[in-house]
Amino acid sequence: MMANQRNGTTYTGVTSDLPARVYQHRTGLVDGFTKEHDCKLLVWYxxxxxxxxxxxxxxxxxxxxxxxxxxxxxxxxxxxxDLWPEVARP
Structure with a gap:
């Protein structure tokens, strides 16, 4: 689950490659809901x-x-x- 801030807007999605997908959301490479609402924090998975x-x-x-x-x-x-450091690849 991605969020823009604590108790803020959330986005729930599914992926077979969590690090890659979170990176895409964090860097704005994916157009759509997460980019429009600035959901860059991985808060649950x-x-x-x-x-x-x-x-x-x-x-x-x-x-x-x-x-x-x-x-x-x-x-x-x-x-x-932000749980990104737990899933990020070195």
Whole structure:
């Protein structure tokens, strides 16, 4: 989940290459929602072994109320710290 700030606008997506996709969002290489809303902070992610399961989870979360998405982030990242250093490739 990408965000523009703590409790700000969020974007949920799925990818098979998290470091590359986050880099694209952070640098503005991807036109669309994240670029328009300046969502450059990786604030939450979860890994799946199966792409179909990951897509199902993405669609599930996208249907959630905003408060539920915020609670999901804050359970593991209460300060909305940018998690990019955890996933960035050296």
């Amino acid at each position: 979860e890994a799946h072994d199966d792409l179909e399961a990951a897509r199902h989870r993405e669609l599930q979360i996208k249907k959630w109320k905003r408060a539920w998405k915020i609670a999901l982030v804050e359970r593991s990242n209460p300060l909305w710290k």
